[in-house]
Amino acid sequence: MSMMKYEISWDKPEAPSRLPDNEIHIWKSSLDVQEKKMAELSKILSPDEIERAGRFHFDRDKRRFIAGRGMLREILARYIDKKSEDIKFTYTSRGKPQIDDGAEAGRISFSLSHSHELVLYAFTRDHPIGVDVERARSIEDVEGLARRFFSEREYRLVNASSGAKKQEMFFTIWTIKEAYLKATGEGLSGLEDIEVSLSPDGVPLELISAGRPGLMKQWEIDSFSPADDYFAAVVSANRTNVTKRFFDAERLLLPFVRGGDVNPPPL
């Protein structure tokens, strides 16, 4: 297993987008899109997604859910020969979404994660992948959460650091665990089985599990900051010769986010 912690250079997406077998694509975008784009995105959602959107109490959460699913469909449609509105998802018993297609489209694995206004997507072919993003400023009692959810060793690492470093330790561990649990699809049920070890200065070293020997060889972990105040991790099957590419969807959507007003190119 390898772990990386680095600064990312986010590229402008190409058209048409291709997802070669040996690539992992990670996309980021704001979820706070303008009215016109929102209207477009809500049209491509499936009836069950619209129904889910309707269950959100706050309008902002509803809009972000629509934007997150709508953009997921638009990005997937760039990779596969389908219209965004024709893509069908199925869900595992633990809620992991997958593309419902036995053929070409079914080979794409994906994961998405949102926190406040930011969404991250990860895509690859034939191998499991998970992504998690968290906004650091949103959680105050970092130490209490670490005591509750982390192993003794992880908790001690968080507790031994202070200020910004404490947050960094916490979110580095948190996002890696979540991304792993999203890659496997097991959700929170597997939380206590896995542990992330970090060097004293916060560099992730390995993913370990007493109950799962060989775990560290099976997974590759990328830990990074996708934007100020945000921490993220991508966990993917460990393979040789894989290229990771990072795309900023806002560079397509720019006029639609945060108050732009000119006509955008289609995503």
Ligand SMILES: CC(C)(COP(=O)(O)OP(=O)(O)OC[C@H]1O[C@@H](n2cnc3c(N)ncnc32)[C@H](O)[C@@H]1OP(=O)(O)O)[C@@H](O)C(=O)NCCC(=O)NCCS
């Ligand atoms: C659902 C869960 C997989 C992630 O949830 P989350 O961190 O709250 O939210 P994220 O935005 O990162 O992920 C949500 C997405 O995960 C996907 N997802 C849901 N269940 C999933 C599963 N079992 N496996 C993989 N992905 C899943 C969905 O695509 C969802 O997006 P949607 O809102 O468009 O449906 C799960 O880990 C959870 O409930 N976490 C709660 C937080 C917690 O207690 N974490 C302790 C970590 S140390």
